Amino acid sequence: MIEFKILKKSKKSNARLGIIKTSHGLVETPTLVPVATQATVKMLPAELVNETKTQILIVNTFHLHLKPGEKIVKFHGGLHRFMNWKKPLMTDSGGFQVFSLGFGMDFGINKIVKSKTKELIKRGQQPKLLKITNDGVFFTSYLDGQKLFLGPKESIKIQEALDADIIFAFDECPPPFANRAYLKNSLKRTHNWAKICLDVKKSKQALFGIVQGGRYKDLRIESAKFMSSLPFDGFGIGGEFGNKKSNMIPMLKWVNKELPENKPRHLLGIGHREDILPVVKSGIDTFDCTLPTHYARHGVAFTSRGRLDMAKSMFLSSRIEGKKPLDKNCNCFVCNNYSCGYITHLLRAREATGPELLTFHNLYFFNALLEKIRGMIKLGKL
RNA sequence: GCGUCGGUGGCAGAGUGGUCAAUUGCACUAGACUGUAAAUCUAGCGCCCAUCGGGCUACGUAGGUUCGAAUCCUACCCGGCGCA
Numbered sequence: 001m002i003e004f005k006i007l008k009k010s011k012k013s014n015a016r017l018g019i020i021k022t023s024h025g026l027v028e029t030p031t032l033v034p035v036a037t038q039a040t041v042k043m044l045p046a047e048l049v050n051e052t053k054t055q056i057l058i059v060n061t062f063h064l065h066l067k068p069g070e071k072i073v074k075f076h077g078g079l080h081r082f083m084n085w086k087k088p089l090m091t092d093s094g095g096f097q098v099f100s101l102g103f104g105m106d107f108g109i110n111k112i113v114k115s116k117t118k119e120l121i122k123r124g125q126q127p128k129l130l131k132i133t134n135d136g137v138f139f140t141s142y143l144d145g146q147k148l149f150l151g152p153k154e155s156i157k158i159q160e161a162l163d164a165d166i167i168f169a170f171d172e173c174p175p176p177f178a179n180r181a182y183l184k185n186s187l188k189r190t191h192n193w194a195k196i197c198l199d200v201k202k203s204k205q206a207l208f209g210i211v212q213g214g215r216y217k218d219l220r221i222e223s224a225k226f227m228s229s230l231p232f233d234g235f236g237i238g239g240e241f242g243n244k245k246s247n248m249i250p251m252l253k254w255v256n257k258e259l260p261e262n263k264p265r266h267l268l269g270i271g272h273r274e275d276i277l278p279v280v281k282s283g284i285d286t287f288d289c290t291l292p293t294h295y296a297r298h299g300v301a302f303t304s305r306g307r308l309d310m311a312k313s314m315f316l317s318s319r320i321e322g323k324k325p326l327d328k329n330c331n332c333f334v335c336n337n338y339s340c341g342y343i344t345h346l347l348r349a350r351e352a353t354g355p356e357l358l359t360f361h362n363l364y365f366f367n368a369l370l371e372k373i374r375g376m377i378k379l380g381k382l
Numbered sequence: 383g384c385g386u387c388g389g390u391g392g393c394a395g396a397g398u399g400g401u402c403a404a405u406u407g408c409a410c411u412a413g414a415c416u417g418u419a420a421a422u423c424u425a426g427c428g429c430c431c432a433u434c435g436g437g438c439u440a441c442g443u444a445g446g447u448u449c450g451a452a453u454c455c456u457a458c459c460c461g462g463c464g465c466a
Contacts, residue, residue: 037418058417096417111416142419173417210417238417244415269417290418297421298414313410347421348409355421 002166004208004264004285008379014283016258017377020056020264022088022165022206023078027055028374029264030041030280032271032366033090033288038063039073039083042293043352043359044271046084052332052360053367055087058166058288061158062094062150064144070161078163087326089164090288093155095171095190095210095238096269098137102127102155103175111240111269113176123181132172134189152196168236169197171210173268176240183214191226198230206233208266210253214240220251224258234264237284248275252282271366273302280373281382292362299347302365303327308340310358315344332364 003021010016020027032048034041036057042050049057059079061126064070069227076082079089104110106127107120131138136151155170174183194209201207209232213219227235237255241248252267259265264285271279271289279287292302299311304327308315315321322341326334332355346354376382 033417035418043421060418090417092417095421100417101419105419168417171417232449236417266417272416275416287417288401289416290420291416294415294418294420294422298423299421300415344453350421359421 001204001266004234004262006262008377010281010382012382013281014253015281015373015382016283016285016305016378017374018264018285020088020285021332024086024165026090027088027271027286029285030373030377031055031286031370032276032291032292033058033266033286034363034366035060035288035290036083036085037290038067039079041359041363042297042331043356044363047381048360049085049363050087052363053371054363055367056086056090056286057087058090058092058161059164060094060097061091061155061162062097062139064091064162065094065148065150065158066141070158074161074163078161080163088166090166090266091159091162091164091168092268092288093159093168093170093210094150095168096173097139098130098132098171099173099175100135101139101142102130102132102343103178104279105129107175109176110258111173111176112245113240118229121175121178121182123179123183123185124248128210132189134192136170136193137172138381152193153200156197156200156207160205163203164205166206166208166234167201169194169207169209169232171212171238173239174212176214178214180214180216180219183216185211187212187219187223191223194227194230194232199231204299208232208234208264210236210268211259212239212240215247215251217251217254220254222257224255228258232263234266235259236266236268238268245275249278249282252284256283257368271368274306276366276369277373277382280377292366293359296358299354299358300362301326301343301358302362304329310340310344310354311347312344313348315340316348326361327365330361330365330368332361332368334358334361334364366381 006016006018008017020030033056034054037060039059073082129140136149139148152170159167170193172186174186190212211223211225211227213223241251267284267287271287271291299308301308323339343354343357
């Protein structure tokens with residue numbers, strides 16, 4: 001069970017300041033939900049994640065089902081105890097893997113397609129490594145080739161065993177350039193699965209339904225209305241947003257307009273630095289993104305002076321750059337204690353501490369930013 | 383001194399008469415990454431012009447054999463090892 005309270009609604013935008021109350025504590029919204037796919041934020045022990053101002057994490061059902069299996073997690077007392085995370089948790093349903101291990105992999109594409117692409121994927125078309133049916137999805141495990149099946153029932157059962165505070169309905173995250181017929185069919189399936197998820201769930205966990213519909217306004221609105229009509233505790237907004245990222249904000253506005261105001265809205269898998277403000281202004285309460293942690297491992301630091309590729313030799317040798325912290329406006333222990341030059345050295349020497357420090361900083365940076373945004377909403381400035 | 387093995391691009395290390403500007407790894411440079419198959423992937427990496435491509439100089443040094451040599455021969459220089 002969760003409770004959602006809106007503390008303030010902006011007059012300048014659709015932004016809202018809120019609190020999600022769970023049995024593991026409060027989540028002040030809007031907030032980033034860092035990603036802990038395999039029950040860990042890569043590179044950081046839970047104690048350190050806790051010090052990045054992180055309020056809630058999202059863990060992945062698909063990955064934990066494969067390894068170590070939900071029974072093991074349950075044996076250890078559920079996710080919170082297993083991973084020593086005392087604050088709130090979400091689990092994703094595995095729906096994203098329908099895309100990322102399916103068409104995403106086949107075509108080497110991401111959710112947001114930047115180049116102009118013709119509609120490639122037609123109704124009935126199937127990805128190579130998995131088969132999508134009306135009941136669910138047959139996966140071929142990338143770990144050992146074993147066949148496994150994940151549908152709404154299976155996903156909910158696994159998520160119940162994992163025991164996060166908030167769980168998501170099993171959906172299909174459709175590929176960015178599926179044609180309308182494909183998307184319509186996929187949406188029907190996702191809607192059907194949403195009802196099954198609600199029927200099957202026995203636990204007291206909060207269940208969020210996921211709005212899909214691709215880049216089509218009518219499908220998005222239809223999906224938002226459909227999900228709103230069901231007794232979900234909150235909503236996720238997922239999928240692709242067309243060939244241009246600029247389509248995303250209008251889409252969020254269509255959808256958020258239809259969703260009930262008193263329930264939390266989670267945007268799935270979005271969170272570049274420049275996306276955050278418009279997303280919050282559109283009325284999103286929470287959003288998860290691998291960006292801060294993922295890019296950290298690739299040597300990228302997010303700072304108040306922009307995105308820095310810390311592996312570049314200039315940070316090592318430049319007298320000015322080299323001695324500075326990553327971000328003089330940041331108050332994290334990395335910025336308080338370490339220089340750019342040192343971090344660059346660690347990255348180039350392939351020392352794990354490099355990505356570790358960047359992961360910490362990036363999470364702190366994003367969380368501090370959201371804290372600031374919450375402050376602005378409170379003061380009526382946003 | 384004699385014998386022997388070897389000297390290849392920033393490094394390591396393939397190639398051992400044409401398909402070699404030279405496999406591969408590292409390093410370096412650039413790019414990508416948004417519900418994580420991701421501490422990953424892609425590309426470039428002798429010099430010069432260039433769109434495909436073309437030209438030049440290169441495999442210790444100097445000669446030679448050959449239509450053609452990083453690859454064979456000779457001498458020299460340098461290094462490892464063995465024997466004096």
